[in-house]
Amino acid sequence: MGTTKTAEYSIKELSIAKYAKALSHPARIAILNLLLKKQTCICGDIVDDLPLSQSTVSQHLKELKDAGLIRGNIDGASVCYCIDEKEWIKAQTQMNVLFEKMEVKISKCCS
Secondary structure, eight states: OOOOTTGGOOOOHHHHHHHHHHTTSSHHHHHHHHHHHHHEEHHHHHHHSSOHHHHHHHHHHHHHHTTTTTEEETTTTEEEEEHHHHHHHHHHHHHHHHHHHHOOGGGGGGO
């Protein structure tokens, strides 16, 4: 999205879009599932659990970190990643509000 167009959207709309973008790839969902299962994870462990190269996993971790859904702590040569609980709850709340606004009315659906 061009930076000149972002001013036309609310902070909440931009925030939801940021989370949606981060969640838009199955590899990122797999990484989040691993982190949720293990509570913390070193990047090498993630590479061992996924059919992806180190560089690909690193790029997906960067996207998740940029969205604020995960955080990473440097420990020597390794980076230990975990879910950022505060941001996770914020993302969940904002996404839930969006979905709750939607009223599905099958009789008025396009056909």
